[in-house]
Amino acid sequence: MIITNKPIFITIFTIFIGCMQPNEESVWSVSEEGVFSTSGFCRNVSVINNTAYVAAGQSGVQVWDLNTGVKLNEFLGYYNSGEYLDFEDIAIVQPEEVNNLLFVNESNEAVMVFLLENPDQLIFRGFIMSARTKDFLSFSSFDEVDRFYMLSADNDDGLKYHKYKPDTTFNPVTGELIEWKPILGIGGETPTDGKALGIDSDGVSKVVMAVDQLGVEIYKFDSLGSDLMLHSKYDLEGNAEQVKLTDEGLFVSCDDFGAYFLSNNYIESGQGSVVHFAEDLTVDHISVSGDIAVLSIGSKGIALYDISDPINPEPRGIFDIGYVYRSKFWNGKLLACTRSGLKIVTINS
DSSP, rough: OOOOOOOGGGGEEEEETTOOOOOGGGEEEEEEEEEEEEEOOOOOEEETTTTEEEEETTOOOEETTTTTTTTEEEEEEETTTEEEEOOEEEEEEEEETTTTTEEEETTTEEEEEOOSSSOOOOOOOEEEEOOEEEEEEEEOOOTTTTOOOEEEEETTTTTEEEEEEEEEEEEEETTTEEEEEEEEEEEEEOOSOOOOOOEEEEEESEEEEBBBOEEEEEEEOTTTTTTOOEEEEEOOOOBBEEEEEOOOEEEEEBBTEEEEEHHHHHHHHSSSSEEEETSSSSEEEEEEEEEEEEEEBBOOOEEEOOOOOSSSSSSEEEEOOOEEEEEEEETTEEEEEEETEEEEEEOOO
């Protein structure tokens, strides 16, 4: 099923309240519990247990203990073939537990792989994917310790998908060098009509991509490692930048055109609901936990929505907590990636 019509030609439930503040009785509140000063702009965060791996822009890669607020490590660069190289502008950091790896992406560059056997040292293990990588996510292969899968939104190549294994090669400078190489015959590239910007997957059967002016694309697969098949695409208004899959459907951040919610029924058959909300806000990213959606809205901070009924999201207030790039839920609290650092925020709903 391929759907390319503009939303004006399909059934849409439009929420006219946009970014207007709700009635005072229904406004939630937030409290800032603390801020971890990252020096550079805190652009992204990944969490394993209570350890945060932070993309700190020009201040490199940082590792924080969320319980104590102690910065465990800070990496401003790395060694490659005996030469020390400074990080330029870190956009994404993502750990991989099974193989003790750390994936690092500088803005619009290939993904770097590092070994984290020594917590005080990043050991470079090569580049994967390709230049113009805008977003990525990985999945460990739990039945094969030395394997992992990675999917990426590539601004040039579209959707890239590979399974990786370690490969020992001879380097005349350093001797043997273990790098990670794609396994032939698994994965590949799927061109997209628009510019691939954001990606999400349930790791089970579905991959979704934000493709800028041309909306979103949904891919299906039988299992990790099998072929990805284009299932449907939706040409939404605005510039689709980020996507978030939930049990109920798909949330889409559309920059200065607000946000969308596509129900599972609509994704599967075209017969369900498409909701446009927060129309007057510039939405860069959406995080979801239970009945709460947190919209990252840049210089205005965050906008909160009650999504207990996702086809009727209700605004619960806009809160200026600084310039917010992204957010992530952790232990019932919100981690907000801001220009002043990583903030821990409590939402009082």
